[in-house]
Amino acid sequence: MRKIKYGLIACAAVLVIALGVGAARAVPAARNEEYTAEIATSELTVGLVENGVLIPNEGELLTNTFKENVIPGKNYTEELSAVNTGEVEEYIRVIVTRRWVKVVKNEDGSTTVTEIPETELDPALIRLSLKDTDWIVAPASGNKEQVVLYGKHIVKASETVMFNTEISVDPKVASILTHTGSENGSVVSSYDYDADSVQLQLIAEVDAVQINNAQDAILSAWGVKVNIADDGTLSLAE
Numbered sequence: 001m002r003k004i005k006y007g008l009i010a011c012a013a014v015l016v017i018a019l020g021v022g023a024a025r026a027v028p029a030a031r032n033e034e035y036t037a038e039i040a041t042s043e044l045t046v047g048l049v050e051n052g053v054l055i056p057n058e059g060e061l062l063t064n065t066f067k068e069n070v071i072p073g074k075n076y077t078e079e080l081s082a083v084n085t086g087e088v089e090e091y092i093r094v095i096v097t098r099r100w101v102k103v104v105k106n107e108d109g110s111t112t113v114t115e116i117p118e119t120e121l122d123p124a125l126i127r128l129s130l131k132d133t134d135w136i137v138a139p140a141s142g143n144k145e146q147v148v149l150y151g152k153h154i155v156k157a158s159e160t161v162m163f164n165t166e167i168s169v170d171p172k173v174a175s176i177l178t179h180t181g182s183e184n185g186s187v188v189s190s191y192d193y194d195a196d197s198v199q200l201q202l203i204a205e206v207d208a209v210q211i212n213n214a215q216d217a218i219l220s221a222w223g224v225k226v227n228i229a230d231d232g233t234l235s236l237a238e
Contacts, residue, residue, distance in 0.1 A: 045086040046208045049160055051079050061202050065167065070200075072174055075129075078167040082151070082206045083160040090208040091234060092151040093222055094135075094163055097203040098126040099145045104197060116198070118144050125173045126200050129166040136236055150224075154211055154232045169200065 048055045051064065065078050082092045100116040100123065123145040130137050134153060140146035149163050209217040211232070218226050218234075225237035 044088055044090055044208060044210060045084075046090070046092060046206045047083045047085040048204055048206050049079075049081040049083050051077065054083070061204065062167075070169060072169045073171040075166045075168045078128075078164060078202075079162060080164040080204060081160045081162040082155070084155045084157055084208070087157050089154050089156050089211050091211060091214055091218065092155050092161065092206060092208045094149040094151075095140070095205040096128065096130075096147045096149065096164070097145050097201075097205075098123045098128065099201050099203075100126075101199050101201050102197050103199050121173075121176060121198075125170040125176070126202070127168045127170055128164050130164050131162055134161050135163050136234070138236070150222075150226070150234060150236065152234050155208075167202070 050061055055061070061080075062078070065076050070076075082094055084090055084092070099118075100121040102114045102116055104112045104114070106112060128147070130147065130149065135149040135151055138148050138150070140148050151161060153161075155161055207221070209221045214228050214234070215226055218224060227235045227237050229235070
């Protein structure tokens, strides 16, 4: 009933509404920590791979995803995978969080990051291409920002399982960020948020549990009831 959790990996990329304005940038990630639990003489550990590159403990997502202005409606390659970096078989869970933040540079050179409420800017406008072939995709209860993925199959040592292929921004975001009205007979547009200050944030959290007594281990670690078939396939209990 032990579990291993690969720490938080976060990055924000600037959303540019107008073509040819600004450039995609990244902000420093939150510090990541990796915890290991000894099982006999082997370790139960997991990692996160982005576009074929293992993300280090202090790393960022999306740093190489947007090589141009972020164009709403355009799909960008963002292949995310969970990898068993240990020596024993395990079941893996991934929690993906997507949200909007407002980044303001202060006069003293510091930066203030404030989350934009989902009632003002829907996190669902950040579109992911999640794979349900090897994963059970379940929205987090009461949280529109999060999606939880449970691996259907036992993941062997050094095995990598992809859970996302692309990322994009819904074109509807342009109508939400802008407000069109008239002034003295002329059509004008005003922004609720400065496009340069609005950033999307993507966070992936990966953790795993042992396959021995998996049903009890998963209930204890993840708080969900599951069924385990004879071949090891996992499904959520109804």
